[in-house]
Amino acid sequence: MTATPRTGPYICGIDAAMDVISGKWKALILWELDNGTRRFGELRRGLPGVSEKMLVQHLREMEEDGLVHREVYREVPPRVEYSLTEYGRSLNEALGPLGDWGRERIARIGADRIDTDALR
Amino acid sequence: MTATPRTGPYICGIDAAMDVISGKWKALILWELDNGTRRFGELRRGLPGVSEKMLVQHLREMEEDGLVHREVYREVPPRVEYSLTEYGRSLNEALGPLGDWGRERIARIGADRIDTDALR
């Protein structure tokens, strides 16, 4: 258990899915990698604000979970490429409706922001 | 901001949705309330292991987010009923595919559990 306890058993399917994508950047990583294979540095630049530690940690956990494939090229300088597995792509598809819902929510909140702020 | 800072802005729709359902019991509450209106005590019994504090806290946040409707009946003894709003039902629908994915994952993990445990 070098990284995550990864507990079970799960009460429902949502729990099991949440266990895999909970983590500040995992959804973004999934989204980034869905556009194609990325090197570590590319991924880092594509996720503004992420620390190296969290990026590595999340990628390792996602690899353990079978979502991400990690290909190491023993060269100088070293090169590591990350890509989605078929399983990872299937998760991304399952997240589609949730993403739509979230975008709609952003629109809602955006419309209410002025009122909300005035009340605080 | 009595309970949750509820930060934004969001980088993508998934973030915005995750902000609403992150919390150990929120997905379960959503699932329970989708079956119909529930009293506080009923909800508590339907979610084995939840503490009163977390149940109240999650319900309040979900009410703030417009997912849950809270109806108070000033009687003796007091009675409070919770139900999903239309908005909450739409979130539940958006979570459908993710729940399917999670159930499939549980099946996978169950099949691999012996191997995984043996390696640890």
Place this chain on the structure above:
DNA sequence: CGGAATCCACGCCGATACTG
């Protein structure tokens, strides 16, 4: 019955420094 309030442990995550 349905909360509110308080204390506290644990784990997530950030910042920093160092390595092959």
Place this chain on the structure above:
DNA sequence: CAGTATCGGCGTGGATTCCG
């Protein structure tokens, strides 16, 4: 370039106690 190691803040969630 792609990590590893360590320290520490802080937010989440659990247990307990009290209130209308």
